[in-house]
Structure formats: C-alpha cells, structure tokens
Amino acid sequence: MxxxxxxxxxxxxxxxxxxxREFSEDxxxxxxxxxxxxxxxxxxxxxxxxxxNGTTKKSKKQKGGGARHGALTAPxxxxxxxxxxxxxxxxxxxxxxxxxxxxxxxxxxxxxxxxRIMVVESFDLDAPKTAGLISKLKSLEVGKRPLIVTEDATxxxxxxxxxxxxxxxxxxxxxxxxxxxGADSVVVTADAVKKIEEWLA
Numbered sequence: 001m002x003x004x005x006x007x008x009x010x011x012x013x014x015x016x017x018x019x020x021r022e023f024s025e026d027x028x029x030x031x032x033x034x035x036x037x038x039x040x041x042x043x044x045x046x047x048x049x050x051x052x053n054g055t056t057k058k059s060k061k062q063k064g065g066g067a068r069h070g071a072l073t074a075p076x077x078x079x080x081x082x083x084x085x086x087x088x089x090x091x092x093x094x095x096x097x098x099x100x101x102x103x104x105x106x107x108x109x110x111x112x113x114x115x116r117i118m119v120v121e122s123f124d125l126d127a128p129k130t131a132g133l134i135s136k137l138k139s140l141e142v143g144k145r146p147l148i149v150t151e152d153a154t155x156x157x158x159x160x161x162x163x164x165x166x167x168x169x170x171x172x173x174x175x176x177x178x179x180x181x182g183a184d185s186v187v188v189t190a191d192a193v194k195k196i197e198e199w200l201a
Contacts, residue, residue, distance in 0.1 A: 003112070003119045005190060006140065012119055012190050018200050019117075021109040024102075031103035032177050034093040042089050049073045049081030100177075101200050107180045108196070116185045118142065123150055123189050128159035137167070143184030149175060151191040172196055 001020050002011040049071070056071040075083040111117045118140060125132050137146060145166040150157065153171040161169045168179055172195040180186065188196070 003117070003193065005119050005121055008121060010121075012193050014193060015197055015201065018105045018197055019109055019112045021102075021105045023106050023110045023113075027099065028103050028106055028177065028181070031095055031100055032181055034095045035176060035178055037091040037093055040091040042091050044086045045088055046082040046085035048085045049075060051085075052079075052081040054079070103177055104175075104180070105200050107177055108200075111180065111183075111186055116183070118185055118187045119193060120187060120189055122191075123148060123157065123187060124154055125156045125160050128156045130160050130163050133157070133160035133164065133167075137187075140187060142187060145182065145184040147179055147183035147186045149186060149188045149192050149196075151189060151195055172199065 001014050001016050003014055003019065004011050050073075052073040054071075054073045056073060059069050059072045060066070062068055073080050075081055108117070120140070123136075125136070145168075147168045147170065148157070148161065149170050149172065151172060153169050153174070158169050161167045168183065170176075170179060172192050175196070
C-alpha cells in the first residue's frame with residue numbers, strides 16, 4: 001500500500017497489516033477504555049462506621065421513647081460513617097501486547113480509510129513560535145483537533161504547540177490510542193510512519 005506525501009509527488013510504501021487492517025470496534029473500545037482507566041488516580045477514600053471519629057457508646061436507652069439506636073457513627077446519622085465507603089484502588093486492566101498493537105493498527109487503518117492521516121516529509125520549526133505553527137497548520141488544513149506525530153518531537157515543536165488548545169504533539173513512543181481516536185486529523189512525518197511500522201510489525 002502507498003501513502004501519498006502531502007505537497008510532494010513522492011509516496012511512502014506501508015504495510016497492509018498496519019494501514020489496511022479491518023476495523024474491530026470492540027477491540028478498539030476495550031483498549032481505549034483500558035488505557036483511560038489506567039490513567040485514573042483511584043485515590044478516593046471515605047470512612048466506614050468503624051473508622052469515623054466519635055464514641056460508639058449507645059446514644060440513648062433501648063427503651064423509653066423513640067426508635068431504638070446504637071452508636072451515632074451509624075450511616076443513618078449526619079456525621080456518621082458511609083455505608084459502602086470508597087477505598088483507594090487501582091482501575092488498571094490487563095491488555096495483552098498483541099491486542100494493544102492490533103488495536104493501534106485498526107485505528108491507523110480506519111484513519112487512513114477516512115482520509116484523516118496526512119503524511120509530510122518533515123515537520124519542524126526554526127524557532128519556538130506559536131504563530132509559526134499556526135500558519136503551518138493552516139496551510140495543511142488539518143481541522144480543529146490535529147495530532148502531530150514526528151519521529152522525535154523537537155523542543156521547538158513542543159513549545160510552539162503548548163499554548164494551542166486541542167493541538168497535540170507526540171513522538172512515536174508517546175503515541176496512544178486515545179490521542180489517535182480523538183484527533184480530527186493526524187499529521188505524520190515519513191520517518192515516523194516507518195518507525196510506527198517497525199513498532200507494530
């Protein structure tokens with residue numbers, strides 16, 4: 001399979017297994033959810049009735065007016081413990097390496113089918129200027145949420161994009177399914193395409 005390089009007559013030959021794979025929605029969904037879950041802090045904590053600060057003495061006599069009650073730390077009282085209190089936990093899900101790579105290939109293939117992948121010779125800036133990046137992106141017509149993937153994201157490129165909302169810059173190592181799925185268009189350098197192929201092969 002050949003991918004055309006934007007503003008050039010050249011093409012890049014790529015593997016059908018990575019850029020021409022069948023789309024599996026279930027697999028992509030599973031990997032995206034697992035990736036996002038792994039990013040959760042999971043540090044929420046509440047107190048149960050045994051952990052709340054306060055006496056566990058019976059609040060009033062068993063008999064003689066009103067309902068029967070024990071300790072005021074019971075969940076039905078204001079200031080009492082939480083019935084099913086949340087505790088710190090990990091939300092990480094295990095995803096096999098083969099599944100992760102297959103999902104990445106499926107996403108890239110679908111982006112290619114929809115014409116949302118744009119291959120360029122190189123993507124670098126002489127100075128860390130946001131205006132320079134804006135004009136470069138305008139000339140490429142990339143939409144509102146572009147993802148720029150280079151072999152090694154340079155500091156100039158990273159600093160230029162830092163102040164632009166919805167513009168993401170990644171190197172090949174930092175590529176993830178969530179950023180690919182959420183991008184309107186993906187601008188990839190020819191070198192990065194080769195590196196992605198090596199990684200997913």
